[in-house]
Amino acid sequence: MSKGMTGPVTASAEKVERWAVHELALPGPAGGNPFADVELRVSYRYRNRVVTVDGFYDGDGVYRARFMPDREGRWEFVTSSSTPELNGHRGELSCVPPGPGNHGPVGVHGAHHFAYADGTRYDCIGTTCYHWTYESQEVQELTLAGLRGSPFDKVRMCLLPTDGMRPERLPFAGTEPGEVDVSRFDPEFFRHLEGRVADLMELGVEADLILFHPYDRGVWGFDRMTPEQDAHFLRYVVARLAAYRNVWWSLSNEYDFNHDKTIADWDRLLQLVQRLDPYQRLRSIHNGTKMYEIFSPYDFGKPWITHQSVQHWDGAEVGAWRSCPKPVVIDEIGYEGNAGRRWGNLTAQELVHRFWQGMTLGGYVGHGESFVDRETRAWISVGGRLYGESSPRLAFLRDFMAGLPRKADGDVDGTRCVLHYLGDRQPASVELELPGDAQYRVELIDTFAMTVEELPGRFSGRCTIPLPQRPYLALRGVR
Template sequence: MTVERWGVFEIALDGPARGNPYTDVRLSAAFQYRNRTVEADGFYDGDGRYRIRFMPDRVGTWTYVTRSDAPELDGRRGTFDCVPPGPGNHGPVRVTGTRFEYADGTRYLPLGTTCYHWTHYADDAFEELTLSSLAASPFTKVRMCLLPTRQMTPPLLAFPGDTPGALDRTRFEPRFFARFERRVRDLLALGIVADVILFHPYDEGHWGVDDMSREQDLFLLRHTLARLSAYRNVWWSIANEYDFNRAKTLEDWDRLGQFVQRHDPYQRPRSIHNGTRMYAYERIYDFTRPWTTHQSIQHWDARLTGDWLAGCRKPVVIDEIGYEGTVDRRWGNITARALTRQFWHAAVAGGYVGHGECYPDADRDGAAWISRGGRLRGDSVPRVAFLRRLLEEGPADLPAARRRGEYWLEYFGDRQHAHRDVRLPVGAAYRVDLVDTWGMTVTPLDGTYRNNVRVALGGRQDMALRMRRVE
C-alpha cells in the first residue's frame, strides 16, 4: 500500500465489542521509519471496529506494530510505502517565528472565517453549499465547534443520546464523528484548515458538556485526538471564550492544553480564545505559556497587533473582531468597511484577522453564516480576497521587510487625507503604488522616488500606499 507524504494511513481492525470498548480497551501503534518512531493512539469506531490513523512525514518504507490490552488487537504488524506529496499537498501548517508556513516552506496566511456548527445538522445540501461558498472565497481557515450549544437540537451529538442532561458521556457516537471527519477531509481538499474548537461555555449545563469532570474532558480529548490529529489541516482551539466558562479555572485550561500538547503526535497549532464584552473589556490569555503555539485573540481593535507581538513573539490571529451583519448584538452588526479596515490594520503590523457574517438566513430559521454556514453575502469578502492577493505578492514577514527598508504598506483607514508625505530611507530608490482598499485597485505612481514622496489622496477614505525598493 502507498500513502503520500503528509497523507493519512489507516489501520482498521476487528476486536472486542462486549462491555464498553471506549473505556475497556486501549490501542496504539508504533510507526517506524529508519531510526524515527512515532506513537499514535487508536480508537473504537463502533460495531467491533477499531482504527489507528497516522500521518507519515518521511518518504520511504514505514513499518508498524500495534499495542493493545486486547489480545486480538495486540502485535499486529505491517508495512506501507510513503511516496512524495501530490499537487497541492504542502504538508501541515507550522509556526515559524511570528508567522505561519507549510511543512515544505510554502507561506500560509491564516485568513479565517467562523462557521461554528455547520456540520451538526445532518443537512448534506446545506453543507455542500457551505463548501462551495468556501471554495470561491479567500478564506484559508474555518473555526468549527465539536460540542453543541444550549439552543441546538442536532440529530446527533459527540456522545450518544438526545435528552438534555442525560447523554452517555462514557461512550461516543461514531455517526457524529464520521460526518465531522468527512467535512474535515472536504476542507482538506479545498486547502482549508479546520480550526477545531474543543470546548466552549455556550451549553450552560443544558446538555452537560461544558461542566464535565476532568476525567470526562480528557476522555473526550483522547478520542478526538486519535480520530482527527492525523489530518494535516487540523488545528486545535482548546476553548472558545474560555473565561466565560465558570466551571473551569485557568489551571484547568492549562492542563487541557498541556494534555493536547503531549498526546498530539504531530504538534498541530494550538491556542485558546478569550471572551470579551465588546468595546468594554477583554481577558486575553497569557500566550507566553509554552503549550500555546500562537495567539488567538478576541478584540475589537486590530491596531493593537504590534503591542501583542511585542509582548509575545508568537503569531497574532484575531479570530473574532466583530462580525459583518445586522443582528442586534454589538459583536454582530459592524459594516463591511469596518471589518475590512480591521483586516488591513492587522496585516500591516504583521498579524491576521478572522471573518464572520451575521446576516440571518430566512431559509434556515434565521441562522447566520457564523452558526450554520451556507452562502456568503457580505461585501467584506471580495476585499479580503484583494488583500490576500497583495499579501501574497509581498514578503512573508512585513514588519521585518519594513525594518530593512525593502517593502512596506502605509494604511490610512477611515482618515481622509488630501495628501500624505512619506519619508523614504536615505540612499535607495522606491516604486510607490496607490492602493484603494475598498475599490480594490492598485495605481502605480510614475517613476521612482528617493528621500520622500508626496501622494495626493483626494480626501478619500480606505487608502493605502505600497513602497517597494528598487534593486
C-alpha cells in the same frame, strides 16, 4: 480488513502520500464499554524514529488507528494492546511524495507567521462557521461551495452543540439533554465530522477545531464535565482527528465565559492535548472579553500555546500583542452583518478596514458574516451562503499580502517594500520615510474599490505623497 494490511500479522506496503492519512482497522471486543475499557496504540517506525499514535474504537467491533507520515520512504508499524486480539499486528507503508495542493500541515514560521511544512507561506485568512457540520447536507454542500469560491483558508468550527441545538447526533452517545452518556462516543458523528475535515483539506482549508465552548447553559453539561470526562473526550478526539494535516486545536471559544473552569483547568487540558498529539498541531485558546483586563487573560506566552487566538475589535492593537513572540490571529474582530448584537453588525467597510489594520501590522484577522434575515441564516453559525461585500475585498487583501516581499522570518521586508495603510481617515497627503539610497515606485491602493494605481514619478527619502480625499487607502512603495 484494513488498508495497508492483508492479514492480522503483516501487511504489504500500501502507498500513502506524505502528510496524508494512513488508517489501520482491526476487529476487537465489542462488549462492555470499548471506548473506556480497551487500549490500542500503534507505533510507526521510520528508520530510527518512532511515532506512537492512539487507536480508537469505531463501533461495531472495529478498532482503528490513524497516522500521518511526514517522511517519504518505508514506515513499519506494530500495534500494542492489553487486549490480545489487538496486540502485535505488524505492517508497513510506503510514503510517497505529496500530490498537487498538498503542502503538509501549517506550522509557526519565525516569531509571528505561518508556513506549510513544505515551506509554502500560509496566508491565514480565516473565517468562522461554528456549527456548519451540524446542518443539513444541502447547507453543508453550500458551505463547501462558498468556501471554494472564497479567500478563506481556515474555518473555526465547534465539536460540541450549543444549548439551543437538538442535533440528530452528538459526539457522545445519546441525543436527549440529560440522557447523554459522556463515557461513550457516537462513531457515526465523528465519521461525518472527519469527512468534513477531509473535505476542507481538499479545499486547502484548515479546520480550527473548537473543543469546548461556554454556550451550554446547563442543557448538555459538556462545559462542566469532570477532569476525567474531559480527558476521556480529548483522548478520543485527538486519536480520531490528529492525523488530518489541516487540524488545529482551539481548546475553547471564549474560555473566560465558562465559570466552571479555571485557568489551571485550561492549562491542564492544553497540556493534555500537547501530550496526546503526535504531530503537535497548532494549539491555542480563544478569549471572550478579557483580552485587556487585569484579571485572568490567558497568558499566550505559556509553552503549550503556539499562537495568539484573540478576540478584540481593534486591529491596531496587533503591534502591542506582538511583544509576545507568537503569531497574532484575531479570530474575532466583529462580523459583517445586520444582527442586533454589537459584534454582528459591522459594515463591510468596517470589517475590511479592521483586516487591513491588523494585517499591515503583521497580524492575522478572521472573517465572519452575521446576516440574520437571509435564506441560509448567519454564516458564522451554520455556514451556508456568503452574502456580504467583505469577502471579495479579503480576496484582494490576501493576494496583496501574498505579493509582498518577506524576510526570512516572514515579516514584510521593509528594505524592499514600504507599506502604509491609511485607515478610515481622509488625509490630503501623507509623509513617507523612504530610504534615501534608492528610488521607489509608489502605488495607491483603494482597499475597498480593489484598485491599484501607480503614482507618477519616483520617490526617495522623506517625501510627501498627495492623496485623494477618501478613506480606506493604502500605499505600497516598491524599490
